[in-house]
Structures are given as C-alpha cells and as structure tokens.
Amino acid sequence: MIGNDIVDLERARVESNWQRSGFLGKLFTADEQRLIQSSTDPGLMVWTLWSMKESAYKLIVRRTGRPFFAPQKLVCYVTELDQHTLAGSVFYQQEYTVTTVITPHYVASVALATPKKTPFVHQIVTFDDVDYQHQHEGIRQVLKQFLSCKIVTPVSDIVIRKNDIGVPSISLGDGQCIPISLSHHGHYGAFAMPVSW
C-alpha cells in the first residue's frame, strides 16, 4: 500500500499562515516544532513535515478504513535531509517509511509501510490552471495515460474510483484492482502507485 501528498509552496503561503498563534501546536509535536524553529527555512520545514504526515495518513486510512484528524499523533522522524530530499519515517501505531522530494516550488512525499521496500512510481504534474476541478480531472487524465502506456490497455478500460471514505483505486477492464494515491495542490499534482500489483 502507498500514500502520497504534494504541497504547492507558493499556494501554501497564500492559503495558510503557519505563524498564526496556535497553528503549529495543533499540527506538530514539541520535537517537530523545535525542528521547524531551528531550520534555516522554517516555512519550508512546516510544509515538508506536513506532507510527510499527509502521505502517511492516506496510507493509514486506506488500511484502517477510518478517517480522523489528529496530525500530532502522526510523528515525523527525519533520517536524512539535504536540499533536495528528505528520508524519514512517520510513526502512528507502526512505522511508515517516507521519502520527500523538495524543490523551490513544491514538496512531494510518498509513504510506504515499513519494512516493505515496494518499488513505486511517483510522478509530478504541473497545471496552468489552479481551479480545483481542473486539477482533479487533470491528474486523473495523466495517470490514465501513464498506465495505458505501461500496461498497453486503452484509456477507456481504466477507471479511477474512490470508495465511500474517499480512498482511490484503479479498476481495469479485466477486473484487476490497483491501489493508487493522488494529490493535487495549486499548480502541482502527483500520483504514486506500486510498480507491480
């Protein structure tokens, strides 16, 4: 199973004021807040840790079937961090391995259940239009085209569904089901799926 998340950094600056009183306290543990405050770019660290939590959360909801909103309970650990990538984990009842791509424009995370080293595909898409519906359809179109080439199946045989709690998967014409994770925010979208299923 897999979970992903992408944050458009410019959009996040407009949508959220992370310096708002009480904001960090509701999202992050004391250790995470220290990590943010000691970072050379605290805003970037806020959204990097947030995308780690979100990617793990999506995987957890897929597993448990139970949505909840407790960002503080998903605890981030950073193992390696450089300018372009973060390797770490998120702990919630068990460990999830998370890798995050960091760019000046977006941060994008993928979470997998530890210790499984499932090979996965992670693709980022850029949108001109930031309208929600446009992104919603855009990311699905790109994913269908990608899969259509990969498994040589007509796009019309690839159906993306969400279950009643909003967890997406792909159904193929032959009845196969692929767990996928989708995310879009601002000018960027991303999808993640296992290489084999």
Added chain:
Amino acid sequence: MQTNDELITALKTIVKPYVQDEEAFAQLTEQTSFIKDLKVNSANLVDVALDVEEKYDIEIDNESMERMLTVGAAIDIIRQKLAEK
C-alpha cells in the same frame, strides 16, 4: 444555548473562506464532511478549529479535533465545550 441552525450559520461563515466546492457548500447539512465534500485543504481544517476557538472562546483539545470531520461533529464539539464553560 444557541440553536443548531444558529450554530450551522456561524460555522458556515467560518468555513466559507476555505471551501473549494461551492456546490457542496450550498447544500451543506450536518452530514457534510469538511475535507471529502467541501474539499477543505486539511491544513486549513486547523484554521477552522482555531477560528471556532476564537469565536466561542473555547479550547478544542486534540481528542475533540480528531473527530471534527463533519459539520455535525463540529457542532457537537462546540456545544460540549460551551456547556463545560
């Protein structure tokens, strides 16, 4: 104590700036989910919680926030916290 309708109206004013699905917002009921239906960005759900705290001068503890996924749940939490005041 405020009526449910009054609480829903107040909550709508708070949530409106974060809504990304206006159609779902127009048809909002107590069953409406902030994230799934209104497409509120999950980081903005924290702003909803903070706005509610400021408006009603209450504290939404993490345990309450954990279940604050729908309009109805948010109203229950506001009621409960106001009653505890």
